[in-house]
Amino acid sequence: MSEPESDLLQKEYWDLKYITGPLVFLSNGGRFPTGAILDLTLENGQVRQGQVLEATTTHAVVQILQGTQGIDIKGTAVSLRDEAAKMACSVDVIGRRFNGTGIPIDGLAPIVADEEREIGGSAINPVSRDKPNDFIETGVSAIDGFNTLVRGQKLPVFSGSGLPANELANMIVQQSRVRGDDEEFVVIFASMGLTAREADYFLRSFEEGGQGSRVVAFMNKADDPAIERLFAPRCALTVAEYLAFEKGYQVLVVLTDMTSYCETLRQISSAREEIPGRRGYPGYMYTDLSTIYERAGRIVGKKGSITQIPILTMPDDDITHPIPDLTGYITEGQIVLGRGLHRQGVFPPVDILPCLSRLMNNGIGKGRTQPWHREWANQLYASYARGRDVRKLMAIVGEDALTEIDKNYLRFAINFEKFMVGQGERRRDIDGTFELGWKLMGLLPRQELTRIKRETVEQFYKETTNADFH
Amino acid sequence: MQGPIIGKLSRISGPMIAADGMLGVGMGEIVRVGKMGLMGEVIRIDGETVYAQVYEDTSGMYLGEPVESLGTPLSVELGPGLLGMTYDGIQRPLITLQKSSGDFIARGLTAEPLDYVRKWAWTPTVKVGDSVTTGDFLGNVPETEFLKHYVMVPPNISGKIASIAGTGEYNIHETIATLDNGTQLTMTHKWPVKRPRPFRRKLPAVTPFITGQRVLDMLFPVVLGGSAIVPGGFGAGKTVVEQQISKFCNADIIVYVGCGERGNEMADVLDEFPHLTDPKTGGPLMNRTILVVNTSNMPVAAREASVYTGITLAEYYRDQGYDVAMMADSTSRWAEALREISSRLEEMPGEEGYPTYLSARLADFYERTGRIECLSTVNDTQAMRHGSLTLVGAVSPAGGDFSEPVTQNSMRVSGGFWALDAKLAYSRHYPSVNWNQSYSLYFKELQPWFRENAPKGWPERRQQAVDLLQKDTELQEIVQLVGPDALQDQERLILEISRMIKEVFLQQNAYSDDDAYSSLEKTGGLLEALMIFYEESQQAVQKGVHLTTILRHPSREEVARLREINSNGFMTKQKVVVDQVKAAMQGLIAAAV
Incomplete structure (x- = not known):
């Protein structure tokens, strides 16, 4: 405003x-x-x-x-x-800090608007949309290898209370790059109901990582007026659209925490005495969320792009709760954090099975990553899923009742979690991810790898044992 | 009819408005709301106040602004030039909107649905003096290289031809025929979207709607003129299923309705379809496709309009005698729009807040499908014409729970139930159709067709596979208790074969050039190969060959890799592999004895 x-x-x-x-x-x-x-x-x-x-x-x-x-x-x-409701747009917003309604709170001069834009925005004409297909290397194997992020995508992180979603988001912000490209990028950060500690963590990390001058922050903290939470993401995206589609910036928008946003939506709805939908959330929450999430994308003939990483907290880790559920129906996939992995000390604790990137195929393959990337990922996915089933089975019947092949899968799954997912805070480039994937597949007999073309298997397969990982 | 009725805006609540002073306006009529002239539809009348759902965003309007009734219900314009178009929910071409308002959609725009400048090469097929009635062909134009567009006498019109335009080039608004009662006919006419187009009668369906997807064609086939629903939580792969079907199915024309879904997905379709070839004709796939797009962030009321617009366009081509398939992705978004409007009207809610008329609306909608006898004169020279409309509706149940009202009400009225399973999707088993939950009511009706036209032994092989999968489900329960080691080799063989059926046959890679489409021949041949492998190894196990030896044998991988062979030339390779399997098993038996 x-x-x-x-x-x-x-x-x-x-x-x-x-x-x-x-x-x-x-x-x-x-x-x-x-x-x-x-x-x-x-x-x-x-x-x-x-x-x-x-x-x-x-x-x-x-x-x-x-x-x-x-x-x-x-x-x-x-x-x-x-x-x-309007937002003053100008390139001068870069490096500035605003409250949820777009009023500067960093003590500096007001923004001289180049253009005033309504924060509600309007829908991008579907025929104007350009297909998102630039691979963003985030340095996180669980994303790059299995749920690839591309420019113009909206890929949320589904977290639970106490899980390190902020750390993962920060890692993505710090380490992401597009190969062979040093275009100007901007991070827009909209905080909705974050605690002072969380908000501080982000701003400090941006500062320390050297992004400070490239960040536009819209801060609505937990003790700020709740209604302003409904405005913060819209102000952020209005600025994002201006910078991406008028000024040609590559914009990464981090929205956190969408759960607080939805709580406020529910609060307004109940005050208006509307008929509540599931769990008291209003029936139009899907539509309302879509007017935020759909503001990601690329436009034909425009240089810039808007990539969105919304973060939300699943109440009680329940992925069927209306907030993650409706989000998942709108966004182009999701990155899900798992409590089990977190307890084991795996970082980032990405539970890859329920994860998905719908635009992955646009960003990978020949000329982008590897021609066999898709098959490679499918094989690892399927094998890991089977390994997890075996682990569950083992809990009931004991290891001795497993067949030899099942034991192979079990070993595979354990090492997969420990090394592929649990990479720690270090950046791993895509080649490193591929290499590790083949090494893990070496734990399985060659004839199990039926998801990958035979020639590719022959080229890369090398038998490995548990000892190779220690 | 008297002049337009103009009232005053008296309430604005999101997508719903009320206007006073509107006496004489009928239910379902279109109104122009406010100074911007936003389009809306009357959904309730209370004295001289009418309530309307507005197809565009209502913010910024003041009470007291004018509301004008147009006196007609929401209609679409039907005529040559529909194919290859991308419309929004109320039949405005998105490309025209882009020209007038740029990359973002502004409000209050109007646009002609059809190109009225373009000239079409017209060939008349009636002559002066002929008696014609609804549905009779007056002539035709080549709408695409491969598809003739038949210009019909519109519904509720008949008479004798007084004049008819000769062969030549005409645009859609030029008169091409005049009847003796003075009625002038052009190549187009309008039809209200909520009224089903008339036909003579419905026919029993006899031919399958072939999708090129093995799990659907083999296990849960639907008929041309049937309907199927695809329910699944987010990420289960509904959209990919809908897109694969629209690429490869055996319909002549596809109407793809993206209702309340993602913009980037539509960008994908728009990017991909023009470059794909229509498996039926070899022309660009886009030439047999009409897209109706109302993404989730476009106005909510237009979602309802979009599915009706889509099905009316589909019916129009069905009436010309074509097999039309409509994809609706997703019907749940339409139901949610109904819920939102209903709640603004303060109607008493039914289950989960949905209006109580949800089931009636869904039933009416699904019943617009079918194989029909078209309306037209039938005599010695003109034979009966048949057309069909098949509907595949995606359903997005909240939390992936199929007990919710939209899934349940759609199930009641559709013949195919292709349940997508998140757990399968998690292990990248696509299409994630759950073989235990899904069903098709059409299989019996289709048996004769499959017996006659599909590869030999189709129904028997299918039964064999179904039985194995059933047995597998039972055995898995035992395995969960005692572990696989406790099973007999024969039973473990069933587990292994079922795993192969799932991995090799039921899964299909939508992104592989060779596997995205599976012809009936490949579908039948692949299952046959798997079953022969099963029968041979069963014998081997009986004769004392160790199960591990069989599973490690390279011929198993050969069978599994058959999936990667293109439909063209599949059977040649299949025969080689089958022979290999037979020889291998005989060899193993000989060695064991």
């Missing part, structure tokens, strides 16, 4: 009639358009902002950004601030 224009004389109304939770109802719905931003001037002179959600002839529903505490019906004046 833009800076308040000083003392612009606006017509004021005193028609508040009802206040509940974060909402204020006005007794006349016809004065302001829906989506408009209003100024509410309290008796003590304090000014708060509200957005019109719904209008009827008898009333208008307004959500108050900074909360309704202290607002009274009699003494509060309402005036129009802007017909829609």
Whole structure:
């Protein structure tokens, strides 16, 4: 949102009639358009902002950004601030820090807008979309090898409380590169309801990693007004669209934590007495989330791109919870963290089985990574899945009841988790990932590798034993 | 009809608006809302107030802005030039919208659905004095290199031909025929999307809808004119299944509706389809395809419009006598749009907040499929014309739980149930169709066709595979208790063969040039090879050959690698491998005795 224009004389109304939770109802719905931003001037002179959600002839529903505490019906004046929520866009935003509604909080001068854009955005015309196909090497084997990220993709991290999602996201931000390309890139970071400690971790890491000057941060912390959380990702993406599609930057947007965002959405919905959907979340949450996630992509004829990494916390590690569920239906895959791996000390604890990158095929293969990348990944995936099944079986029937081949798979799975996934914080390039993959496949008999073309197997297969990994 | 009725906006709530002073407007009519002229559809009438769902974003509007009724229901324009187009939910060509508003879609735009400048090479097939009625061909134009577009007498019109345009080039708005009652006909007409197009009668279906996907064609085949649903949680591979089918299926025309789904997926289709060849004609795949795209971040009310627009376009080609297949990805997004609008109308919710009329809407929609006798004059010179409309609807159940209302209500009205299984997808078993949960109600009806047209022994081999998989499920339960070592060799053989069926036959690599499409011949031949391997090794085990010896034998890998052989020339290689297997097993038996 833009800076308040000083003392612009606006017509004021005193028609508040009802206040509940974060909402204020006005007794006349016809004065302001829906989506408009209003100024509410309290008796003590304090000014708060509200957005019109719904209008009827008898009333208008307004959500108050900074909360309704202290607002009274009699003494509060309402005036129009802007017909829609807007964000000041300019390349000068790079390196700056804003609150959730786009007002600078770093103590520096206000942004001189090159362009004011409505933060709601509009849908990219599907025929204007360019196919995302630039492989981003994140340096994380579980992503590069198995769930490849490409420019213009939206790939969320599904985490659980206490799992190191922030560390993984940070690793991606620090280490990602596109091969043979040093184009200008910008990281846009939107924090929604992060604790001061988490927010500090990110900002400090960006500083230490030398990204500080390339980061635009929108900070809404846990103790900041909840309603501003609904604005933070939209402000971030509005700036992202401006930088990517007007100025040609490669933009990486990190949105965290989407769970807090959805909680706020639910809070507004219940205050509006809407019929709740699953677990009390509103029925339109899918649509609402899509207006955030779908703002990733590339456009034909434009140099820049928007890649999104939203992070969310699965309540009780439940992937079927509405937040991860609806997210997964919109995003192009997901990176899922596993508690079991984390307990074993594997970092990053990526549970690759439920992970997916829908755009992987666009970014890999001949001329990009390796012509056999897809088969290689499928084989390792299938073998690891079987190894995990064997491990489960072993827990019931004991190791002695396993067949010889099952034992091979078990060894494979253990080493896969320990070495392929558990790479630690060190960056591993894609060639290193491939090499390790072949070494792991060496633990299995050659004829088991039916997912890979015979010629490829013959070229790369070399039998290995457990000892080769120690 | 009197002039347009103009009322005043009295409520704005997300995609729903109300307008006062609208007495005389009917249910389902289209209104233009506000100064921007956003398109909406009337969904409730209360005295002189009407409620409408708006197909575009309503923010920024003031109460009191005008709302104008157009007096017509939401309709599509039908005529040559539809093929190869990409439309939004209300039949606006996306390419035209791009020209008028750039890379982002602005509001309040209008666009002609069909190119009205382009001239078509018209050949009349009736002459002056002929009596014609609904559905009769007046003539045709070559819509694509391979497909004739038949211009029909629109529904509810009949008469004697008073004049007919001669062979030549005409655009879609020029009169090409006049009837004796003065009716002038062009190559196009409009049809309301929510009303099924008329036909003479439905016919029993007899031919399969061949998808080129082994698991579907062999285990769960659907008929041309049938319907199937593809439910699956996110990441189970619904979209890939829908896309594979639209690439390889045996329909003449594909209508692909992307309803509330991802923009990048549509970019993929738009990038890929023009470069793929239609397996039926060899022309570009895009030439037999119509795309209707309403991505998830496009207005919610237009999702409903998009599926109806899609099916009406499909019916139009069906009426010309073509086999049309429609892919709807995903019907759940449409149901969610219904839920959202219903909740804004403050209707009493049914299960999981969905409106109580959800099941009726779904049933009406799925019943628009079928193989039909087209409307037309039938006499000595004109034979009966048949067309079909097949529907494959993706369903996105919340949390992957099939007990939710959209899956359950769709199951009741569709004949095929292709259940996708997240657990299979996790181990990269694609298509992740669960063989225990899925079913097809059409298999019996199709038996005669398969017996006559498919590779020999098709129904028997299928039964053999189904039995093995069933046995496998039972044995797996035992294995979970006592471990595989406790089983007899014969039983362990069943486990191993079932694993091969799953890995070699049921899985299919959508990204492999040689395996993405499997002809009936390859599908039948591959299963036959697997079953021969089973029968031979079963014998060997009986004769005392050790199971491990069989499994380590290179001929097993040969069978497994048959999957990589292209449908062209598959049977030649298959025969070689089958002979190899037979010789190998005989050799093993001889050595063991």
